[in-house]
Amino acid sequence: NSGFCGGPVANVPLPPVPLRSSSVAVLIRGFVADVSCELLYRNEEPGPVEVVFKFPVDAEAAVYAFQARLGGACIQAQLHEKKQAQEVYGDALAGGQSSFLLQQEGIRGDVFSCSLGNLPPGEEAVLTLRYVCELLLEPDGAARYVLPTVLRPRYTPSGETHRSPTPITVRPTGKLPYTLSLSATLQSPHGIDRVFSNCPLTPLSYTAGNRTTAQVSLAQAPPWDRDVELLVYYVEPHKPSAVLEAGLPGAKPGSLMGDPAVMVTLLPSVPEALPAQSRAGEFIFLLDRSGSMACPMDGRVRSRQRINIAKETLVLLLKSLPLGCYFNIYGFGSEFESFYPQSVEYTQQTMAKSLQRIQLLQANLGGTEILEPLRAIYRSPCRDGHPRQLFVFTDGEVGNTQDIIAEVQRHRGTHRCFSFGIGAGASTALIKGIARAAEGSAEFITSRDRMQPKVLQSLKRALQPTVTGISLSWDLPPGMQAELLRRGPEAIFGGQRCLVYAQLRGQPQPPDTPMGGVTLQYRIQDQTYKETLQFPLQPQDGDRLPVHRLAAKSLLLELEGTMGAGSEGDRHRALEASLSSGVICSLTAYVGVDTERGQPVRGPLVRRDVPVRVKVVGCPPDWTGHVSVLYPQPCTSPISPCLSPGREPEESPLLRLVSLQNADGSWDLDPRLAAVLGVNETNTRRMIPSEDVTPSVWATVLAVVWLHTRAVGQRDEWELLEAKAVGWVRDRAGERGPVGKCLEAANALLGCSVSPAVFGL
Secondary structure: OOOOOOOOOOOOOOOOOOEEEEEEEEEEEOOEEEEEEEEEEEOOOOOOEEEEEEEEOOOOOEEEEEEEEEOOEEEEOEEEEHHHHHHHHHHHHHOOOOEEEEEEOOOOOOEEEEEEEEEOOOOEEEEEEEEEEEOEEOOOOOEEEEEOOEEOOOEOOOOOOOOOOOOOOOOOOOOOOOEEEEEEEEEOOOOEEEEEEOOOEOOOEEOOOOOOEEEEEEOOOOOOOOOEEEEEEEOOOOOOEEEEEOOOOOOOOOOOOOOOEEEEEEOOOOOOOOOHHHHOOEEEEEEEOOHHHHOEOOOOOOOOEHHHHHHHHHHHHHHHOOOOOEEEEEEEOOOEEEOOOOOEEOOHHHHHHHHHHHHOOOOOOOOOOOHHHHHHHHHOOOEOOEOEEEEEEEOOOEOOHHHHHHHHHHOHHHEEEEEEEEOOOOOHHHHHHHHHHOOOOEEEEOOOOOHHHHHHHHHHHHHOOOEEEEEEEEEOOOOEEEEEOOOOOOOOOOOOOEEEEEEEEEOOOOOOOOEEEEEEEEEEOOEEEEEEEEEEOOOEOOOOOHHHHHHHHHHHHHHHHHHOOOOHHHHHHHHHHHHHHOOOOOOEEEEEEOOOOOOOOOOOOEEEEOOOEEOOOOOOOOOOOOOOOOOOOOOOOOOOOOOOOOOOOOOOHHHHHHHOOOOOOOOOOOHHHHHHHOOOHHHHHHOOOOOOOOHHHHHHHHHHHHHHHHOHHHHHHHHHHHHHHHHHHHHHHOOHHHHHHHHHHHHHHHOOOOOHHHHOO
16 A cells, blocks of 8 residues: 555556456355456457466465466466476467466565466467465454455555565556456355355355355456455354365375375363453554545545544543553554653553544554554563553555564564554455464454454453463374474464364274364463364365365465575475475466467567556555556545545444543543433432442443443443443442442433343342
8 A cells, every 4th residue: 555645647548458357266165265266368459468467365375276278278387486487488488389377476475466478369368276265253253255356556665675566557547347256155064144245245045955055146246446255154153173184196195285184273262351460561552644544444435534443443442451551552654653752551641641642643644664663662661560462553555564574573572463454455464464473363354344343352362361381282093193284373362263284194093983183272370271172084085175275375374484584494395385285485486388289379479467456545756666546536635535525424422432431441420421321410410329329430330331222232342441340330339239229220210221240240
């Protein structure tokens, strides 16, 4: 994301575009998606063309196959070391042969380049690539599949001219000259409940009577400005599971692809109720304030601006922090600034001062340079007894992703990092990479999401005590052993999946249907917890091998993360793992050559870059390349072309109530609170149930009752601050009587029936 807002781009005539359609077929089994993307090209020019198409892919997806249909011949591409593949492709073009090349751009793994050279005039070609990816588990239990369709140019920080961003072909106005379609097959042994999307869908069609399989498709081409999302809801989404997969026939026994592989999904139980001493910490919020944060959340003209949603989220975060912790807020763009030179203690005074400053924040800091503010944060000394928790919010793409991840990695022992990608096209490599590097979690917030529930869920994780003594043990029959394909889980949070990949070596002895088991053990303070799963050792056969591919990708991500440190051994191991598994990485590329055609293709070769769906706001001075601006109407605002001409929606009643809460969790009984609650302040004071109840206790009980009745659908957003309020009331009101009387009177005044259990009665 450039982070800049500029004037309209001149209308530039475009040459013919050979790409005619892009169709995607996805098989979703539980929380794994196996995807086939088909690109249809047709050359309607008088001479041969070379077509180059750049597209985004999730950074953790395993791309494992590439083939072409050219003139009736089906050609399977081969995976080679990248330099060798590029030479094969270049030699084929020089010899007049049709050839195709697929390569990952840089080490990030979230942008691919697909090249088709020497497509003869009048001919068609169909290129098909396949990849497999894990699906995110949403807070409400949905499996989330995202088809990335929005590609954004990367901001290149000043002084880093050696980096070249992804060039993108200009398309100033109008629709893209090719179509996109998607069809999905869904499978789950526990049953499929429903499917939602941010794009119109055909009705869900069940293909099995027990609702374990279903099909659904896009009803029409998706809008230009968003990725395509599917949310699949299963009957039992939180059930632990194990998928055992047979190896590739003919592969060497003992190798990754030759042996069976298992993917184990566990859901550890971290207790919700934590002792007070675990509530301490240092919380640092790093907020993107580049120009693009003034853009609407989902591209629609009257949608909320990203910066305003982020500001509301900061308010909720501040109100939810525990007394006695420390905090600071940073904003970054081309430069950065912080509220305080160092983190300050969380008190009523510092909270109130920070809330005033949050209201003044704007998306006015230029580009997207994250590295320098990170370094400034890490230079600040950590506080004993207050574990550091870093929250990063950005909608951007940057050219130095690997440097940022490496910087977070260097300080992984001093903090946890929770990252949030805002809007369509946010970099999966950056967001997932920094969270993985510092044992946190990553979330993506798009048009249909409210940012606050996901961020507050991450704050709950940050407030959990550090899990220690994590270990995995396997219970396998004699003659078998399990070898982890990457390090075991290093961070465990309640409500979050724990995925384990292992290679199973050897053969089980009789009986015929042996069972295997895996136990995850960990400690929280002085308590030991165990999660055990038993599974049958009967591998599933299949030609796509999604578990093996994902296991190989997880290994490659780990190895590529250390290659920058100059480890030649890791480089060699990554190259070997990529070539043996067929999963592409930064060191390899797929290449195919049409050797069936008898005569070389004649004529000068003309390059045609296919325009992509782009989300961009102008260009910074140090960004080079072609930019595609696809706004539905010209941008004329002197401040920002993304600013909505309409007014922002009024502050929600929930946010108005939360804004009045004190740092200790209490509310004051004043006209502002009465207005939010919809009551008369004078009458409310008269209704204080007894003389030994202070106005603040009475006001706080009223506020809690209001939350449980008027904002029950937003519980994830106020659960933490409500816990502060309940604790404060119980400390101040003493014995059961006053609290019970307050609750009865509050229910009567607000016409509610909130249970005494809310206050622990």
